[in-house]
């Protein structure tokens with residue numbers, strides 16, 4: 001009997017630890033806006049068919065939203081007067097595809113005004129972006145609220161591409177995310193593009209003894225140096241994060257094992273035994289990666305914040 005009671009309480013505990021934030025639910029808009037998800041999916045499909053870079057942009061938008069003030073769409077607010085918004089903070093100037101969220105919101109406001117939060121649109125858009133790229137699908141818990149504050153100065157709290165494994169661990173754990181989440185979510189770098197500035201320090205004047213980061217494969221370094229020379233760098237120059245940059249696959253982990261991770265923060269996943277083991281596991285099993293990614297996305301997506309349902313994703317009500 002005592003064992004049964006203990007088992008019951010531990011399963012309740014496990015459920016409450018791994019269930020989404022209290023206020024989120026899978027059927028949140030079933031009565032108030034039953035077509036919400038299909039309206040969003042349509043908007044994203046339309047945009048992605050015109051521009052292949054849209055899915056990566058949407059996935060990164062959601063990550064940057066959740067890491068500052070929780071998933072509250074603070075990343076979408078425009079600067080106003082003397083207040084410089086997150087969007088205009090240094091790590092966010094390369095975010096794009098904001099118009100896709102605006103289009104979805106416009107359509108939602110026509111069908112069910114004042115009901116669907118911009119933060120939920122971002123979470124659903126990130127899921128749709130992964131699905132459209134051939135990745136896994138999952139049910140997104142909904143019911144997020146939009147925040148009223150957005151400060152560019154707070155974007156310094158985002159993890160940087162120069163981070164070491166311990167800095168990454170700290171950044172994730174401050175948001176309730178584990179080392180497992182770090183490795184799984186870093187797999188988002190299977191999609192998209194990076195400007196030279198994000199890895200420039202690794203390929204020129206790395207340190208007193210090495211011009212190039214020694215953890216980088218020499219042929220990979222040479223190819224990056226040719227697109228990102230030390231001087232006369234074109235503003236839009238850069239490299240895809242992964243050669244199959246519009247396909248959501250586990251190639252990212254295979255590349256890290258070969259010394260071909262683009263950022264120090266990607267390559268740093270080999271610097272702790274636990275994260276290194278996970279990189280190997282995800283490199284050899286697409287299925288293990290897909291499962292872990294879904295699990296960690298739901299966790300990251302549940303970091304809460306926000307108070308209202310914005311009418312326009314760029315301005316507070």
Ligand code: HEM
Nearest residue numbers: 056057060063094159160161185188192193194195198265
């Ligand atoms: C672990 C810490 C992370 C760091 C340090 C980091 C850093 C970066 C940097 C520097 C870029 C390139 C920006 C540019 O030069 O244009 C980038 C792009 C990107 N990141 Fe991350 N990132 C991290 C985690 C994540 C996570 C958790 C996700 C999503 C689950 C993600 C998704 C993306 C995507 C999709 C792009 C490509 C964006 C595009 O093509 O527009 N990143 N990241």
